[in-house]
Amino acid sequence: MRPRRGTRAAAAVVAAALLVGCTATVGGTAQTQGSLPTSVGPSGTPGVTGTRTDPSTPDLPVSGSGTATGKSGTAPSATPSTGRAADPDGAAGAAGIGDPYYPLAGNGGYQVDSYDVTLTYDPAANRLSARTAVEGSVTAPGRLGRFDLDLQPSMRVSQVQVGDTDAAFRQDGAELVVTPARGLDPGAALSVVVDYAGQPGEIRGGTAGASGGGWYRTDSGGAVVAGEPFSASAWYPVNEHPADLATFTVTATVPTPWQVISGGVRLTDGVVPPPAGMATFRWAQRVPVASYLTTVYIDRFSTEVGTLPDGRLIVSAFAPGSEAGRYRKLAADTARIVEVLADHFGRYPFEAVGGIYTGQPLAFALETATRPVYADWVDTDTIVHELAHQWYGDSVAVQRWRDICLNECLASYAPLLWHEDVDGTDLDRWWTGRMKAVAGDARFWRTPLVDMGPGREFSSVYDRGPLAVHALRKEIGEAAFATVLREWPTRNAGRTVTFEAWQAFVEQVAGRDLSGFFDAWFRGRVVPSDPYRHPGGL
DSSP: OEEOTTSTTOTTOTTTGGGTTOOOOOOOOOEEOSSOOOOOSOOSOSSOOTTOOOOOOOOOOOOSOSEEEOOOSSOOTTSOOEEOOOOOSSEEOOSSOSOTTSTTSSOSSEEEEEEEEEEEEETTTTEEEEEEEEEEEEOOSSOEEEEEEEOOTTEEEEEEEETTEEOEEEEETTEEEEEOSSOBOTTOEEEEEEEEEEOOOEEESOGGGSSEEEEEEOTTSOEEEEOSSOOGGGTSOBOOSTTSOEEEEEEEEEETTOEEEESSEEEOTTOOOOOTTEEEEEEEEEEEEOGGGOOEEEESOEEEEEEOTTSOEEEEEEOSSTTHHHHHHHHTTHHHHHHHHHHHHOSOOSSEEEEEEOOOOOSEEBOOTTSOEEOTTOOHHHHHHHHHTTTBTTTBEESSGGGTHHHHHHHHHHHHHHHHHHHOOOHHHHHHHHHHHHTTOHHHHSSOSSSOOTTOTTSGGGTHHHHHHHHHHHHHOHHHHHHHHHHHHHHTTTOEEOHHHHHHHHHHHHTSOOHHHHIIIIIOSSOOOTTSSSGGGO
């Protein structure tokens, strides 16, 4: 994620004054297409195939409001429970995954392998009817007799099945509490199908001090999903925490001429023909990702399609309106940006890339997997930042929100690498100038980069983070730093990690103990003192 300049979390985002005016325009390989592309063939990655049969979309009544509530450290008691109750045949899974920053985020007792969302959406009424199939397995040490899924109360559930059997359920705030007819043994497969409907909306609180995340309406009457740490539960039942990675497929039916784009690749095999006057779009993200990295964009957008040098598709969508031409010019750099970042981070980790240029005044851009969501203020540095997240944050995810620097500090350093490679920017000079400006500002240093506290995750990582990363570069030397940048995402692709594991890896590559340096630059609450103040002679 990259907050908009001027928001609370972005007082001095990344480049500062030295990089003003340095953005280069590099030609890409994009070409204009009249329709959205489909998958060009097997990718070799695990997950959803193009031949899966879609479940039918239920025609359910709509209830609920357009504004939902997030999952914080307090119980969601303000919203009454609804639905059926039953005695569990076994122990109940925890209502949270165990993250102290957000105690009710995610859930215990199981893990998810895949989500398959089938929906019908009426933009005029903001009416969503959907069925979501969740596949996974039981992780509880004993028999699991009850478990939760995260789903905002604006989505009203009509039926839940576990396996092939109806299950009892109730909605309690943002928790969908499910009681199977029979408990599930440890290690058993978990298969859940949820039918629901409603008017999706924003999830209040969370993202960069802005209004929240979730389901946003566009100026043209469509919708786009974005937000961190919460967004997915605004429109489908989910284990909403980055510690549980899963593949994701969405099949969306909308009135013509509306279109739908999501992450991954578009599939056509097995898609049920829609009714007259409707169109169906199926998108599959076949590499497991965190749920906040899933999205859907519904609008009368135009598209542009290109390829990376290895043939993987670049698919970008552009909101209707007068700014579409500007967004296309920015998107033309996508192939070049991926090339530059791959030189530092290793091979691009997903089967497609691109962007969703919403034209909306969102307070943030978000690294939704393969296809980041951009606001109307998007620029090249923002695209570089969000594409860097495809390695740092998307392919390799954090186990707990306290470790968000592993995502944001590295992604915030990426525009500096871009300008160094493309424009010849002297990053030592940038660092020296920036340090002179902030060394005496106690407020700049008071929020650490690791374990910064709940609600402060998206603050110092954007401005203090790049300073710390460049200091690390000078401390361990160019060769070791280059190895760290490349080998960390390569070795940990598809995994969740901790900051302590990253520090241990850096120390292994550097061949020495760096605990004093990390404490000063990443965990400290004051400006680093000697001997860490001027690493590598800066």
